[in-house]
Amino acid sequence: MQLTNRSKVVTQPEMTWVEKLYLPAIFSGLQITIKHLFRKKATLKYPEVQKAFAPVYRGMHVLKRDEQGRENCTACGLCAVSCPAEAITMDAAERKKGEEHLYREEKYAAKYEINMLRCIYCGLCEEACPKDAIYLTDRIVPSEYTRGEFVFGKDMLVEKIEERVDISKRQKNYTI
Amino acid sequence: MSVVLFKAILVVLLFLISLGIAAYSTYAERKVAAFLQDRIGPDRAGPFGLLQPIADGVKMFLKEEIIPTLSDKFLFILGPSIFMVTTLMVSAVIPWGMPLEFGGEIYALQVADINIGILYILGVVSLGVYGIMIGGWASNNKYALLGAIRASSQMISYELAMGMSVVAILLMTNGSLSLNNIVEAQGTGKLYGFINVSGMNWNVFYQPVAFLIFLICAFAEANRTPFDLPESESELIGGFHTEYSSMKLGLYLFGEYINMFISSAVISCLFFGGYNFPGIDYLGTILPHNIVSIISLLVMFGKIFFFIFLFMWVRWTIPRFRYDQLMRLGWQILMPIAIVNVLLTAAAITLFGN
Amino acid sequence: MNSQIIFFILAALSIMSALFVVFSKNPIYSVIWLIVCFFTIAGHYIMLNAQFLAIVHIIVYAGAIMVLMLFTVMLLNLNKATEPHKPLLYKVAAMVSGGLMLLVLLASMRSTELGPYAAPAYSESGFVQNVGMVLFTEFLLPFEMTSVLFIAAMIGAVVLAKKEIH
Numbered sequence: 277m278q279l280t281n282r283s284k285v286v287t288q289p290e291m292t293w294v295e296k297l298y299l300p301a302i303f304s305g306l307q308i309t310i311k312h313l314f315r316k317k318a319t320l321k322y323p324e325v326q327k328a329f330a331p332v333y334r335g336m337h338v339l340k341r342d343e344q345g346r347e348n349c350t351a352c353g354l355c356a357v358s359c360p361a362e363a364i365t366m367d368a369a370e371r372k373k374g375e376e377h378l379y380r381e382e383k384y385a386a387k388y389e390i391n392m393l394r395c396i397y398c399g400l401c402e403e404a405c406p407k408d409a410i411y412l413t414d415r416i417v418p419s420e421y422t423r424g425e426f427v428f429g430k431d432m433l434v435e436k437i438e439e440r441v442d443i444s445k446r447q448k449n450y451t452i
Numbered sequence: 453m454s455v456v457l458f459k460a461i462l463v464v465l466l467f468l469i470s471l472g473i474a475a476y477s478t479y480a481e482r483k484v485a486a487f488l489q490d491r492i493g494p495d496r497a498g499p500f501g502l503l504q505p506i507a508d509g510v511k512m513f514l515k516e517e518i519i520p521t522l523s524d525k526f527l528f529i530l531g532p533s534i535f536m537v538t539t540l541m542v543s544a545v546i547p548w549g550m551p552l553e554f555g556g557e558i559y560a561l562q563v564a565d566i567n568i569g570i571l572y573i574l575g576v577v578s579l580g581v582y583g584i585m586i587g588g589w590a591s592n593n594k595y596a597l598l599g600a601i602r603a604s605s606q607m608i609s610y611e612l613a614m615g616m617s618v619v620a621i622l623l624m625t626n627g628s629l630s631l632n633n634i635v636e637a638q639g640t641g642k643l644y645g646f647i648n649v650s651g652m653n654w655n656v657f658y659q660p661v662a663f664l665i666f667l668i669c670a671f672a673e674a675n676r677t678p679f680d681l682p683e684s685e686s687e688l689i690g691g692f693h694t695e696y697s698s699m700k701l702g703l704y705l706f707g708e709y710i711n712m713f714i715s716s717a718v719i720s721c722l723f724f725g726g727y728n729f730p731g732i733d734y735l736g737t738i739l740p741h742n743i744v745s746i747i748s749l750l751v752m753f754g755k756i757f758f759f760i761f762l763f764m765w766v767r768w769t770i771p772r773f774r775y776d777q778l779m780r781l782g783w784q785i786l787m788p789i790a791i792v793n794v795l796l797t798a799a800a801i802t803l804f805g806n
Numbered sequence: 807m808n809s810q811i812i813f814f815i816l817a818a819l820s821i822m823s824a825l826f827v828v829f830s831k832n833p834i835y836s837v838i839w840l841i842v843c844f845f846t847i848a849g850h851y852i853m854l855n856a857q858f859l860a861i862v863h864i865i866v867y868a869g870a871i872m873v874l875m876l877f878t879v880m881l882l883n884l885n886k887a888t889e890p891h892k893p894l895l896y897k898v899a900a901m902v903s904g905g906l907m908l909l910v911l912l913a914s915m916r917s918t919e920l921g922p923y924a925a926p927a928y929s930e931s932g933f934v935q936n937v938g939m940v941l942f943t944e945f946l947l948p949f950e951m952t953s954v955l956f957i958a959a960m961i962g963a964v965v966l967a968k969k970e971i972h
Contacts, residue, residue, distance in 0.1 A: 299664075302769070302770060305769045305770065306766070306769050309765060309768055310765065312487070312488050312489065312490055315490050317492050318490045319491050319492040321492070321495070524832075524834075527838075566857065567857065567933060568857045568861050571934075572861055574865055575864045575865045575869060578870065578873075582841070582876075585880070586838070589834065589876075589880045597880065601877060601881070604873050604876070604877055605877070608873055611869070611870075629934055
């Protein structure tokens, strides 16, 4: 029974005498391979030449600070909820008197952990964040020796005041 | 300098050159493979990676040497040794260049000009299979044994067609089996009897079929792709050298490259005029004899390097045969063609003279 | 003098390797010693300046026949544990045939004159051209008969190996 009209009858025509010799086929194969000898090589000599990241590259996360050096994150938990891999956990805490220069909002994340082995770098946390706090950057996640070390805490994620992480490339893609 | 001393130096030199070329063939293989696949290949050890073979050699020597407990230890060591010795032995009868001349004495660039040169090559090549068989059996490993059996049956099968294709060449050189005579005959006379280019009377122009058969058989004898069934990595995890490690594995791998070098030399001698090149007579009239000899030596090596490149080129073009296809090709196709070729050549020589 | 020394070394080697063929426990070693034996015999041929015969001996016997033999022996699973006990009849047969062989050897030894070693005279009868000449003129009939024999053997092998077509 014919289910669709897209079926094709496969024929295997008998090979001609020249084809049976296989030699023409071999020579044309040799021609193809020799052409590749003179092609431009695809290899990049890695440590000296590095491949440019795509502008949409999503690498290691960063927890941003604002211009005054205060952490943006308010521990709302939207990133954790949006995370399809359930890689993010956090503990919220209330900002005390005298900590205004540390945290922008009244509530902040006392603990903020991302399991880098679970993370699939989809960028949904970034999209969910209402405070512009978390971004995926073009930095590569460093390699570690044990699984435990891949759970990055705030010490690894929050950007240092003195060396800010550039996220302009990511932001540019979000002009709606 | 006596001739004996010269021959001794030549033997040592050939030994070193064979090993050196084998070492750099491994490098060339990786480079050619890379280039044919749009890659760069090894380029970290030294400029352009030229020190890579040395690094590989040091690695081979320093690796842990493992002899399986249940293997036959004596034969396990004997296998690679035989393989290496037989591959190195073949180079003795190949004329590498025109004879040198010092103070009226003639020094042939050939270790031994025996009058059974071709048969000697066939004989020694046929012994090379023992290295593989003994090594494969002594490993006490089923893959190794399968590889050894494949190697032996393949080599025996292709030797026949190889010998038959050579017979056609021997008929053309008045039945002389000496490689020296075969090469000399290709340096004289006019091509097809009327094209007058000296040193161009190559056998390949008369015997293209024999050349093709010999080339295919050379691939099979050297266990190169598409005939690398004895060591097919994907099916037999290395075949006969599955259990080998360290320098014993190194000897097998090295032997394969020396085989390639030697078979390239034999192909150039039999079909491409050996050290002859177009215009060799003209150069002989304007340059001193010894310089022409050295040029002829370089030409010979140029031809050899081209064929080594061809071996690699084909390796990265054609996939491996299935075993029944291999046997069919050897026995049902190459053999009859070779015999018909011999008969046709003989008939042509009887009818038209030389 | 030199050729005498080489001859005796070669002769000792060939007898020794032949003995090892018989006395080796492992059949693989027997085969390998047999190959060594063939090589020493090829050496004797070279001493007689019969280069063609020597190299053909190596190509045919060492290069092809012994490979097939090694091939077969390798595929047999010859362990000491599985070696079957041979019946008495086999032993008797082996003894009788061995005794007959000894008899033949003794008979031929008796009629041989043992003299001092004489270096073979230089001859070119072993060269390819000369062997070919003799084979295709003087011994043409035996030569052709041998090829007929080979053809018969080959056809026989093909017939035996071919599957029956129903």
